[in-house]
Amino acid sequence: MNRKENIIDLYYKYLEEEFNCRTSDELLGKKYIIGQQFGVGNFSRMKLEEGIEISKLKFNKADLYFDNRTYDDNILELGYCYSGCGKILSLPDNKEYIIKEEDIFIYKTINDVDYFKFTYNNCKTISINMNFNTIENVISPIWKDKSIEDWQNNINRIFKEDILIIKKATYQMKKIAEEIDFISTDNIMGLMKLKLKTIEFLCAIFEENSSGEKLNNIKLKEEEIVTKVQDIIKKNIGNVLTIKKIVSDLNISSYKLQEAFKNITGDTVYKYIKKAKIQKAEYLLKNTDMSILEVANEIGYENPSKFSSLFKEYNNITPLKYRKIKYE
Structure with a gap:
């Protein structure tokens, strides 16, 4: 008996035909290379186990279209954008979604959308598809009803307002x-590693999105950590400040510090310290008559050439040229 094609099978069949793809078989699945007339790009589909597969996409530029009607597969898609941008337009509601670098996205296939249009620009993503209809079949009958109820409650919380959730990845998800x-x-060996990391990635996303109250508490704690660190940085702008010193003052782990800082500010602690020093230097160059050497010393740089290199890295001009601009 032939296996019934699901929405994922049909989507890949559409891509292969519509974009005149060349295909090649691989250990875990198939790789597709789009026809030259559509641009430069490829994507791959890999089956990890029954009900779970992973796909990687890398498009320089492409426009796709998919008819979403008449499909009732209970599939979740969870993914991450490494670079570039993807634009998704749902019809007939004409709602637009934008996926950018370091975003995660969560999508459920059971919805009221008729059509999707996809536009990719230098976009590289990874996505994991979970077919809950298949996974449901391996759950012990004793626990089946409770498991399904818990799962459905979690899904309802995640998709309370929309069918596609897009948000910035946490430090852990990105890693x-x-x-x-x-x-x-x-x-x-690669297959085993991929399965382990995929499951870890799925768990990180579900844990992050399963409880709104828990998320709010975590965010409040992270904001508190970041506020304290920013105060420490401000008071020590002229000193060499280390992660070891900060975690010692706050009595937290280095991992928790870096994760909180990345989630709230989007920067590592070291990158934020550099930015804070440059902002202080900009202020001094604009509002005081301090020499370049004095400004460098004020923000903790004894070597003015190192200070100038850092300043130029952020502003594309030297401190001296930056200062001259205010008099022009």
């Missing part, structure tokens, strides 16, 4: 996604 990207998929 796992980057590890997945470097796993070789041409041998059995």
Whole structure:
């Protein structure tokens, strides 16, 4: 008996035909290379186990279209954008979604959308598809009803307002996604690593999105940590400030510090310190008559050439030229 095609099968069949793709079989699935008339890009589909598969997409530029009607597969798609941008337009509601670098996205296929239009620009993503109809079949009958109820409650909380959730990835999600990207998929060892990291990535997303109240509490704690660190940085702008010193003052782990800072500010602690120093230097150059050497010393740089290099890295001009601008 032939296996019934689901919405994912049909989507890949559409891509293969519509974009005149050349295909090649791989250890875990198939790779597709789009026809030259559509641009430069490729995507791959890899089956990890029954009900769970992963796909990688890398498009320089492409426009796709998909008819979403008549499909009732209970599939969740969870993914991460490494670079570039993807624009999704749903019809007939004419709602637009934008996926950008370091975003995660969560989508459920059971919805009222008729059509989707996709536009990719130098976009690289990874996505995991979970077919809950298939996974449901392996759950023990004793626990099945309770498991399904708990799952459905979590899904309802996640998709309370929309069918597609897009948000910035946490430090942990970004780290796992980057590890997945470097796993070789041409041998059995790579397959095992990929399965482990994929499950870890799924757990990180579900834990982050399953409880709104828990998320709010975590965010409040992270904001409190960041506020305290920003105060420490401000008071020590002229000193060499280390992560070791900060975590010691706050009595927290280095991991928790970096994760909180990345989630709230989008920067690492070191990058934020550099920015804070440059902002202080900009103020001094504009509002005082301090020499370049004095400004460098004020923000903790004894070597003015190192200060100038850092300043030019952020402003594309030297401190001296920056100062001259205010008199022009």
